[in-house]
Amino acid sequence: MGNSSKHVCGICNQTKEDGIHIYQLYICRVCEEEILSIHPKDDNYQYYVEKMRAINQITYTI
Ligand SMILES: [Zn+2]
Numbered sequence: 898m899g900n901s902s903k904h905v906c907g908i909c910n911q912t913k914e915d916g917i918h919i920y921q922l923y924i925c926r927v928c929e930e931e932i933l934s935i936h937p938k939d940d941n942y943q944y945y946v947e948k949m950r951a952i953n954q955i956t957y958t959i
Pocket residue numbers: 906907908909910911924925926927928929
């Protein structure tokens with residue numbers, strides 16, 4: 898209780914144990930691999946780019 902290392906992924910909004918923090922956002926391993934393997938031509942690429950942009954804007958305001 899209160900001792901969990903789980904975080905809510907900022908991309909898929911699911912609670913995961915494995916993942917990384919990029920700026921203020923937690924990204925689970927699944928989404929991390931998704932981002933790394935995605936091609937700019939894919940439709941999802943724009944979705945992730947928007948997410949990352951949002952993170953940057955949050956960071957700049959701190
Ligand atoms: Zn995720």
